[in-house]
Amino acid sequence: MITTSLDPGAVHYEVLDHVAYITIDRPTRRNALSVSALNALAAFFTEAAEDADVWAILLRSTGDDAFCAGADLKELDEMARAGARFPVPMTGTSRNLFELILETCKPVVAALNGPALAGGAELALACDLRIAADHATFGLPEAKRGMGANFASVVLPRMIPRAVAFEMLYTAEPVSAERAERLGLYNRVVPAAELPAAGEHLVRSIVGNAxxxxxxxxxxxxxxxxxxxxxxxxxxxxxxxxxxxxxxxxxxxxxxxxxxxxxxx
Structure with missing residues (x-):
């Protein structure tokens, strides 16, 4: 079963043998999260949660430049120049995507084909398991952009040592894939060429169970x-x-x- 995206070409959805594959497809924008992409992701995660034929979810992106570079800053700048309302986390009529993923009632695996930065890092944190390519750095540069990393500031100190979480938030510097694995942020790190097969193997090892x-x-x-x-x-x-x-x-x-x-x- 394939469902068309709310933002054609930006996010794809497919269910195959009990796995829902959700793919961000904006490689020319480093898979940044536009408002329409956020809405599509929220819709697809909701659909996967409600579909009895889906037993697990694999979140992935196209290209190898980035898993997700976070919010689409060009779009946010255009919104500010137009005087549009800024999408503040945990406010408004739409539910926060990261909270929605965190509470999705089925296992969620993220396959990080490149750096996970800012909102992209938070997107990965919302998932249950993270398997990453060896060049997939992890970082929260929000302090360099005047932003707040709302989700990460709450979740990250619960997942890794508090002092390390504060260092990552305060310095806004990324960590390597190897260090992210040592900290437990990544379950495993593999060569980039092996990531698709490794991600598939991991999610299939999950849906083989009850x-x-x-x-x-x-x-x-x-x-x-x-x-x-x-x-x-x-x-x-x-x-x-x-x-x-x-x-x-x-x-x-x-x-x-x-x-x-x-x-x-």
Whole structure:
């Protein structure tokens, strides 16, 4: 199934064998996030979350110059010159894209084919897993642009050592892919030529597992993030895999020494 973009040629959507592929296709603008691209991404992530045939999502970009360079600064400058309202994070009628991705009820993998900068870094942070090409630096240059890195300023100190997060935010200097991997920002780093196959292998290794278990993991981990251990253990968020037909199938397939045939219920 293929769905046309809200911004033709900018974002593509396809579902194949339980994986939703969302692709930013603005290589001449370093895959920067225009307003229409943001709207398309929000629409496609919402569609993937609601589609029972989708068990995981792979977010990727075209070209190799950048995964995403952040907001389209040329468009923002044109908006300022025209006196248009600046799209301030967490305000307005549209939901913040990064929050939407963070709370998407299915595993989200980002394949970083180049540098992830500013809003592009925040886009990657919103995903659950990040696999990156060896030239994919990671940086938050907002302090050099008079911006705020609203999402990263909240999430980054929760993901890596606080002092390191502050250094990245305060200096606005990018880190190498190798250091991002050491910090745990990237799950793995591969040669650029191997990234498409590596990203595909990773997402396929996910959707080979029970879809209800995957959703349970995602919802429990996200909704229990700031709760105490005792409260989180009683959260019971997401589908209950213990009472599902897939649980019966998974155990039976193990006993019979065959691959399980998941049905998602």
């Amino acid at each position: 879809p209800l278990s995957l959703r349970r993991y995602k919802e429990m981990a996200v909704k229990g993030w700031e709760l105490s251990v005792h409260a989180a253990l009683r959260l019971n968020a997401g589908p209950n895999p213990y009472l599902s037909e897939d649980r019966e199938e998974g155990i039976r397939a193990f006993v019979e020494k065959r691959d399980p045939a998941w049905r998602g219920h």
